[in-house]
Amino acid sequence: MSQPADKSIKKSAANEWWETIVVVVEALLIAIVLRSFLYQPFSIPTASMQQTLMIGDYFVANKFVWGYGKHSFSLGRYGDFSLLDFELPINNRIFGREPNRGDIAVFRPVPQNIEYIKRVVGLPGDTIQVKAGRLYINGTMVEREQIGTAQDTDSNGDTREVTLYRETFPEGTTHIIQEISDNAPLDNTSEYVVPAGHYFMMGDNRDRSADSRVLSQVGYVPAVNLIAKAEARFFSIKDNIPPWQLWQWPANVRWDRMFQGVDHQPL
Structure with a gap:
């Protein structure tokens, strides 16, 4: 007399397992859609954007505001392994607006197969130059104001004293940059003329950034x-x-840098 009850129990357990699997699959699909089309998390492994984005910062990036391009649907790289990393066969962006000067962009440089993050400094048609550490846009020196000093440590553990400046772009937007000196290798450049349909990127850590220069x-x-x-x-x-x-959290988490816009500076 107990056999039908046993079968019922087994059937109920099997149904619960299938329902759990369906819920997990649905959750994964939603996460993939969100990450592919809307927002994607990234982390900072190098010093090129300090103090704005420090080594060990995690941030979320908006994938739809500028529309979609060749590499928009990569779900990220893990060492030498790429998860769903492929190029769309397109030559122009789909939907979205153009970036503004001062936006912080995640992008794929043409000679590279990894993501970079830098600030948009030059727009299509702009002339960009650095002379004695000062940034010039279309022949005009960009305003900067010294606001202090700090210690900057790169990904190799090399610590240097840096000078912090508040830099103001011609449009009026401001951000923090830092300089070890004004005569480092990339502090004196030739003029760069940004081609149509292209952007010129620079790191906020000006002397420790390999960028469009x-x-x-x-x-x-x-x-x-x-x-x-x-x-x-x-x-x-x-x-x-x-x-x-x-x-490791109690001694190492930087609580004052969490849940803030990327340009917010807790100095």
């Missing part, structure tokens, strides 16, 4: 190679400590 490594970035606009930090931990190491 290095034509062989980054150079002018085609609009179609833009991936996302950085918007907000949601986590930050020192020394690139993996976030899953919860026991």
Whole structure:
């Protein structure tokens, strides 16, 4: 007399397993859609955008504000492995607006197969030059104001004293940059004329950034190679400590950098 009840119990357990699997699959599909089309998290492994984005900062980037390009649907790289990393066969962006000067962009340089993050400094048709550490846009020196000093440590553990400046673009937007000196290798350049449909990118850590000033490594970035606009930090931990190491949080999490716009500076 107990056999029908046993079958009913087994059937109920099997149904629960299938319902759980369906829920998990649905959740994964939603996460993939959100990450592919709307917002994607990134982390900062190098010093090129300090103090704006520090090594160990995690931020979310908006993938739809500028529309979609060749590399928009990459779900990220893990070492040498890329998850759903492919190029769309398109030569122009689909939907979205053009970037503004001062936006922080995630992009894929033409000579590279990894994502970079820098600030949009030059728009199509602009002339960009650096002379004695000062940035010139279309022949006019960009205003900067010294606001202090700090210690800057790169991904190799090399610590240098830097001078912090508040830089103001011609449109009136401001951000923080830092300089080790005004006579480093990339502090005196020739003129760069940004081609149509391209952007000129620079790191806020001006003396520790390989950016569009290095034509062989980054150079002018085609609009179609833009991936996302950085918007907000949601986590930050020192020394690139993996976030899953919860026991490291009390001494190493930078609580004052979390849940803020990327240009917010807790100085």
